[in-house]
Amino acid sequence: MAEDTDIPSLVLKSLKSNPRGLTITDLSKKLHKDRNSIARCLNILKAEGKVESKTIGSAHVYWISQRIPLSAFLCFTRNMILIVDDNLNIVQANEHFIQFCNMQKEDLIGRHIIEDMIPVVSSPESVATITSTKGDHVMNEIRYSTEKNNLFFKMELTVR
CATH class of the missing domain: 1.10.10.10 (Winged helix-like DNA-binding domain superfamily/Winged helix DNA-binding domain)
Structure with missing residues (x-):
């Protein structure tokens, strides 16, 4: 053996x-x-x-294989990344997104992005983009307003 x-x-x-x-x-x-x-x-x-x-x-x-493990990719990118399952529950988030939300990773994982009001992704513009996505890859500009200022994000969605 x-x-x-x-x-x-x-x-x-x-x-x-x-x-x-x-x-x-x-x-x-x-x-x-x-x-x-x-x-x-x-x-x-x-x-x-x-x-x-x-x-x-x-x-x-x-x-x-020449693939990079997802965990390594999440650590080394400067972009905010959020990974959700088919039911729109958060499966994984990188440190940049966690810091932006000012939350603990344990509190973020498992939450529903529409029902639980997650910053940026729960905005009406983001929800409309997420729910209407039919293709494999979509890019959209998202405006997110806070009490202090307006923030602009480039949202990329990849459907698997």
């Missing part, structure tokens, strides 16, 4: 040395393992986000 535990590291090492990618058969021959073990391992690595694949003809070509 110890032999099975090193298959993922061997697969990743082989894929790193072949940036154009390899098929299951190529990996199987290169690592001297059966195709089923390699396929199972690749499915797990794909679910973990470590590899990506593309179907070319009847073969699946796998390569090392």
Whole structure:
């Protein structure tokens, strides 16, 4: 069984040395393992986000993933980011948005963006944009008024 535990590291090492990618058969021959073990391992690595694949003809070509984890993206951007689920409940927010709202992250997560009056996103303009979005990607200018001043934001929505 110890032999099975090193298959993922061997697969990743082989894929790193072949940036154009390899098929299951190529990996199987290169690592001297059966195709089923390699396929199972690749499915797990794909679910973990470590590899990506593309179907070319009847073969699946796998390569090392170049994606940035969402948590890293949220930390390193200067934009305010809010991630909501299908029911418009907040799933994730980055530090810039949390500071702007002057709230704790624990108090923000799970709240409904329309019912709970979250700054900027609960404004009538924002709600209209969010609820009318039919496409995959929408950009809109949003004006948000506070007691002291008017703030203008560029709102981007991506529907998944």
